[in-house]
Amino acid sequence: MSKGKHKAKTQEAKHETQEEKAQGKDYEKIGLKAGLEIHQQLNTHKLFCDCPSELRDDKPDVIRERYQHAVAGEEGKIDIAAEYEQERKRKFIYEAYSDTTCLIELDEEPPHELNEDALKIAIQISLLLNAKILPTTQVMRKTVVDGSNTSGFQRTLLIAQDGYIETQEGKVGITSIALEEDAARIISKEKNQVTYRLDRLGIPLIEITTEPEIRNPEQAKEVAFQLGEILRACNVKRGIGTIRQDVNVSIKSGTRIEIKGVQDLRLMSKIIENEIERQQKTKKLEPEVRKVLETGKTEFLRPLPGKARMYPETDLPLIHITRELINEVKSKLPKLRQEHRDELEKLGINKEIAQQIVKENQLALFNELLKTKANAGLIAKTITLTTKNIKAHYKVSTENLKVGDYKQVLEAFQQNKITKDAIEYILTDIAKGMKPEKAITSYKALSKTEIENTIKSILKNNPQIKNNSKALMGAAMQKLKGKADGKIIAEIVMGL
Numbered sequence: 215m216s217k218g219k220h221k222a223k224t225q226e227a228k229h230e231t232q233e234e235k236a237q238g239k240d241y242e243k244i245g246l247k248a249g250l251e252i253h254q255q256l257n258t259h260k261l262f263c264d265c266p267s268e269l270r271d272d273k274p275d276v277i278r279e280r281y282q283h284a285v286a287g288e289e290g291k292i293d294i295a296a297e298y299e300q301e302r303k304r305k306f307i308y309e310a311y312s313d314t315t316c317l318i319e320l321d322e323e324p325p326h327e328l329n330e331d332a333l334k335i336a337i338q339i340s341l342l343l344n345a346k347i348l349p350t351t352q353v354m355r356k357t358v359v360d361g362s363n364t365s366g367f368q369r370t371l372l373i374a375q376d377g378y379i380e381t382q383e384g385k386v387g388i389t390s391i392a393l394e395e396d397a398a399r400i401i402s403k404e405k406n407q408v409t410y411r412l413d414r415l416g417i418p419l420i421e422i423t424t425e426p427e428i429r430n431p432e433q434a435k436e437v438a439f440q441l442g443e444i445l446r447a448c449n450v451k452r453g454i455g456t457i458r459q460d461v462n463v464s465i466k467s468g469t470r471i472e473i474k475g476v477q478d479l480r481l482m483s484k485i486i487e488n489e490i491e492r493q494q495k496t497k498k499l500e501p502e503v504r505k506v507l508e509t510g511k512t513e514f515l516r517p518l519p520g521k522a523r524m525y526p527e528t529d530l531p532l533i534h535i536t537r538e539l540i541n542e543v544k545s546k547l548p549k550l551r552q553e554h555r556d557e558l559e560k561l562g563i564n565k566e567i568a569q570q571i572v573k574e575n576q577l578a579l580f581n582e583l584l585k586t587k588a589n590a591g592l593i594a595k596t597i598t599l600t601t602k603n604i605k606a607h608y609k610v611s612t613e614n615l616k617v618g619d620y621k622q623v624l625e626a627f628q629q630n631k632i633t634k635d636a637i638e639y640i641l642t643d644i645a646k647g648m649k650p651e652k653a654i655t656s657y658k659a660l661s662k663t664e665i666e667n668t669i670k671s672i673l674k675n676n677p678q679i680k681n682n683s684k685a686l687m688g689a690a691m692q693k694l695k696g697k698a699d700g701k702i703i704a705e706i707v708m709g710l
């Protein structure tokens with residue numbers, strides 16, 4: 215026991231010194247320059263065909279086998295990363311579904327027109343990032359050599375550049391915002407053979423690249439957090455695997471290293487710390503791509519791809535982003551979570567509850583319930599605290615409570631049919647399956663006379679508590695639970 219305690223203590227001490235070390239670090243002297251690259255899946259159908267953006271776990275009914283060959287870029291150079299891959303001579307197996315993937319994912323048919331919904335979301339994000347949208351843009355092919363694209367390239371479309379976000383330590387530039395196709399997902403990997411599934415190939419991705427203007431690990435975390443807030447305000451996919459964050463790190467004495475796959479924002483500063491230390495310790499450094507491990511450490515993935523990777527997609531026309539389209543998107547620009555929180559606070563809702571409503575996606579429910587003319591604070595409490603109480607105290611799931619149920623209960627309160635206390639009891643009964651009308655009636659607020667009569671009948675049956683107002687109050691509260699305001703009960707008890 216004491217041994218374990220001791221161990222925990224030393225770990226804590228170690229953790230502290232690590233943090234202290236980080237705080238004491240002079241990042242300016244180290245010459246830290248970091249930039250982020252974020253890939254987020256959009257919540258629409260695929261980018262160049264009408265197939266759904268849906269991952270499947272059932273058995274695929276289409277299987278294709280292929281070998282990949284490196285293709286020279288525009289300048290006739292074969293990319294160093296492509297060369298590296300070709301030397302490995304691997305076989306790629308592609309799995310697909312005849313009903314939710316098509317010949318485009320298999321690269322047996324040219325791409326269809328660009329998905330307009332995805333384009334609109336990309337414009338939306340560009341506007342929220344204060345970026346300049348390109349009036350004309352072209353789909354480009356970006357060499358991909360690991361077999362994750364059946365065509366050997368990924369289609370990418372630059373939408374905007376030269377934006378920025380504000381951080382506590384000043385502006386961080388946004389280099390570019392691009393719309394891309396997601397790659398196929400890996401199912402299994404052996405020495406000379408990789409199996410991919412094409413359900414993910416072609417899902418629209420937004421790629422946001424920041425300038426390498428991030429000067430310390432904390433700022434990197436803040437930038438990633440803010441980008442996440444902007445993305446979540448738009449129609450993007452949620453959950454594990456729908457967002458991928460890469461960070462590139464360089465220091466004065468080191469080189470540019472790209473670190474792929476930062477899943478956990480909380481690890482962001484640690485990863486940068488580790489990379490600074492690694493670069494400081496290593497004598498000869500080549501630019502490379504590294505992969506994040508669960509520990510926050512990284513391992514070599516492949517050489518950093520050179521410039522020969524991009525060339526125009528000849529199967530698709532130029533894309534014009536008109537003023538009209540930009541204005542249309544601008545007129546429906548979504549609010550960020552911070553703006554929603556501020557608005558709720560302006561209605562008199564406390565910060566914590568406002569945060570909960572936004573975080574738990576209950577804004578629509580809240581706005582709908584405002585129509586009952588009930589007090590904003592009461593509505594906010596009802597959909598957060600009261601609902602949580604029902605789950606915690608009565609062990610009743612509140613998932614089947616509908617907007618209409620909340621509405622009926624709040625309206626009954628507005629019309630003085632029920633007391634404030636009754637709201638929780640009634641919602642509990644409805645959550646258990648009772649009809650709202652019945653639940654409301656069973657907690658009908660009593661008139662003052664009815665309350666007086668109830669208290670008198672309690673006294674008649676329990677004459678021994680006549681001079682014990684505390685006991686009488688307790689008994690009355692029990693009997694009148696939810697049907698009378700505690701203040702009125704107290705007034706009557708004291709007046710007897």
Ligand SMILES: [Zn+2]
Pocket residue numbers: 260263264265314315316317318319
């Ligand atoms: Zn398709």
